[in-house]
Amino acid sequence: MFQPDDCCSPVCTSLTCEEIHKLPPDVKRIAESTVRRLSIYLSFLEEIEARGAVTTSSDDLARLGGTTSAQVRKDLSFFGSFGKRGLGYSVPELSSRLREILGLGSQWKVCIVGAGKIGAALSHYAGFAERSFFVTGVYDSDPAKIGKAAGGVTVRDTSHLERDVTAGDYQIAILAVPAENAQLIVDTLVRGGLKAILSFAPTQLTVPADVTLRTVNMAMELEGLTFALTNRGTDR
Amino acid sequence: MFQPDDCCSPVCTSLTCEEIHKLPPDVKRIAESTVRRLSIYLSFLEEIEARGAVTTSSDDLARLGGTTSAQVRKDLSFFGSFGKRGLGYSVPELSSRLREILGLGSQWKVCIVGAGKIGAALSHYAGFAERSFFVTGVYDSDPAKIGKAAGGVTVRDTSHLERDVTAGDYQIAILAVPAENAQLIVDTLVRGGLKAILSFAPTQLTVPADVTLRTVNMAMELEGLTFALTNRGTDR
């Protein structure tokens, strides 16, 4: 969608090229923190849009999202100019642009690997569909679970996973398997050509550079809390 | 727990003492990223300790944790010097120090608020107890759930929550309630004096500065993935 970087293929005078390189709004490299905030802005926009607001400002978004107005404007500036000076932003327009930027225009097919407690909870989670995510497959290797229903779909044998991924059945996988099996499943998914994985397995995973992996590690979050509790001095 | 600073007890020349003062392991202000990595290092140490390793190096930890040896040493240096030059680190010693730093020496009483799908899954999650966390209470406001068993404890009415927190029954709360109720519960917990909250509610929450809040937002994580999928160029 965004061009990686073809500015140097055509004619390009040495030094100037380097300069021009940094200006255009292609995805140079957007910080993860920025993307997170875009999600936050969007959820507020949807909220106030539902309440009938038609206009908002970087100040509003900052207050609601726990950041600063300069940060909001800077975040948005990576992708274009969506506001009107002196007035602010059109709520419908901005939310639409953000949905587009975040890739929520298309609908994404998601599979959940692991039908244990967490996998089951996720497969029933209604919040997904509200935002372009559709769980169209659940996998487990436990014969006792295979064939059972889970959130509207039937649990399939994990041995089918690679074939299904290769067939293009999913764009995103959510891992809810024990730490021991996680890397094996990841490798399977990668072999099948999947490019986006969200893992709940409490272990460090490795993927090739062209695959995006996000990990949610409960233990790590809790340890962040106990660290703060244990070392609370004058800090937060 | 940490020695504040006994470097000045022995001989210590005036100015030098002031200088040395800023080095010692008090918690100046440790970056969240550092704490996360400490968790990772610890989990590897426990793994290789179980396999019988007695010594390791910053290089080993870096390779396993997906970072650099300099980063490992820098992270540890905020808390002291745990290694031996030319040799590396003692596995048992370092893991013990990390447990201490992360506050895993004590055992923490945790309550889960919200006995829906996610709350229930969490209350059954065995991974907690492995690491000093004990779920000793589960709360919900739905009469149909109150009194039922959930992961070894009985679901209590949320109306008891503030009293129980005030009584010191918990040090940590995990929120698994709908976005609409989340801030209300947070306020209740804060009023009761709780200082550490882990929220799974997909909404922005506000807490006083002396309360630590971590939020895990599924929607946000998924949007991070779709952003990457949509804007994949030469970037990761």
Next chain:
DNA sequence: ACATGTGAACTGCTTCACAGCG
């Protein structure tokens, strides 16, 4: 000779401050 511990350099995110435009 080897691996730690750490100031110094560097990179990149955030904040500032103001020009630009409705």
Next chain:
DNA sequence: CGCTGTGAAGCAGTTCACATGT
């Protein structure tokens, strides 16, 4: 005049490189 958009300054986290100690 108000609020956006954005270079420039500031700051925080990471990486470098080497002195230090075994």
